[in-house]
Amino acid sequence: GAVVSQHPSWVICKSGTSVKIECRSLDFQATTMFWYRQFPKQSLMLMATSNEGSKATYEQGVEKDKFLINHASLTLSTLTVTSAHPEDSSFYICSARGGGAKNIQYFGAGTRLSVL
Amino acid sequence: QKEVEQDPGPLSVPEGAIVSLNCTYSNSAFQYFMWYRQYSRKGPELLMYTYSSGNKEDGRFTAQVDKSSKYISLFIRDSQPSDSATYLCAMSDPGGFKTIFGAGTRLFVKA
Numbered sequence: 001g002a003v004v005s006q007h008p009s010w011v012i013c014k015s016g017t018s019v020k021i022e023c024r025s026l027d028f029q030a031t032t033m034f035w036y037r038q039f040p041k042q043s044l045m046l047m048a049t050s051n052e053g054s055k056a057t058y059e060q061g062v063e064k065d066k067f068l069i070n071h072a073s074l075t076l077s078t079l080t081v082t083s084a085h086p087e088d089s090s091f092y093i094c095s096a097r098g099g100g101a102k103n104i105q106y107f108g109a110g111t112r113l114s115v116l
Numbered sequence: 117q118k119e120v121e122q123d124p125g126p127l128s129v130p131e132g133a134i135v136s137l138n139c140t141y142s143n144s145a146f147q148y149f150m151w152y153r154q155y156s157r158k159g160p161e162l163l164m165y166t167y168s169s170g171n172k173e174d175g176r177f178t179a180q181v182d183k184s185s186k187y188i189s190l191f192i193r194d195s196q197p198s199d200s201a202t203y204l205c206a207m208s209d210p211g212g213f214k215t216i217f218g219a220g221t222r223l224f225v226k227a
Contacts, residue, residue: 006159043204043219044160093159103148103208105215107159 003027004096006108013084014116021079021111023094029074030096034105035067038091050077074098084115119143122205122218131227135192139205139218142186146207146216149181151190154202154220163203164190195225 003026013019023033032051036044050056050071058064066088068080077096081088091112095105122139129135137151147168152160164179166172172179178191188207192199202222208215 002162004159041222044217091157095159103210103215104150104162104165105206106162107152110157110159112157 002104002106004030004094004106004108006094006111008111009109010112010114012114012116015085016083019081019084019113021081021092021094021113023077023079023096023108025075025096025098025106028096029098030077031074031098032096033071033077034095034097035069035077035079036093036095038093038110040091044093047079081113084113086115089113089115117142120205120207120216120218123221124219126222126224128224128226129195131195131197131225133195133225135195135199135223135225137190137192137203137205137221137223139188139207140186141188141207141216143207143209143216144183144186145209147210148208149179149188150206150208151177151179152204152206152217154204156201160204195223197225197227199223200225 005024007022035047047062048056048058050069052071052074056069071077093110095107097105120141149166151164153163154160166179169181169183176193180189202220204220205218
């Protein structure tokens with residue numbers, strides 16, 4: 001149980017385009033979802049926290065207009081990187097909380113974004 | 117001082133060795149303690165989860181929590197090359213509103 005699906009696993013896009021990443025909790029209702037960014041050989045960096053039906057809370061330094069987060073249902077959250085540029089290239093990982101042990105975060109497999 | 121301290125390593129051991137991975141923390145409100153394993157270019161995978169103090173065993177993995185010392189450990193017995201990954205500790209308060217992750221320890225198990 002407690003499976004989180006993240007799609008796509010890898011996306012390449014041209015500079016200036018927008019990219020949407022989906023995160024789904026497959027077998028539980030995720031009251032809270034989290035989006036992280038990770039650079040090579042570095043730790044997770046929390047970008048934002050979202051609760052179903054409400055606006056996301058962004059961490060300091062994360063541009064809200066650049067990284068749009070929507071948590072429309074208890075099983076789906078999306079991250080849209082708007083007008084992507086090469087410096088946005090990174091590994092993005094979502095996690096969801098609300099399964100059997102409510103304090104546990106379950107992670108998706110991650111999305112590698114490469115902006116040309 | 118960071119709320120959670122974890123040595124980033126790398127830690128290199130021969131196959132079959134017992135591995136000890138550790139984290140220290142400063143917030144006494146933490147009650148839930150987790151260990152995740154992350155392979156390169158993959159999301160973290162939950163390995164162990166403990167509540168409050170004590171030990172928990174699952175196959176070759178044992179998690180220990182010492183709340184009096186604010187110290188948690190993950191032991192891996194009979195380590196295998198497939199255990200080579202980054203191991204992250206994480207902990208949260210009773211409300212679960214805040215989960216703090218360690219920086220992760222990179223482990224290499226040599227065949």
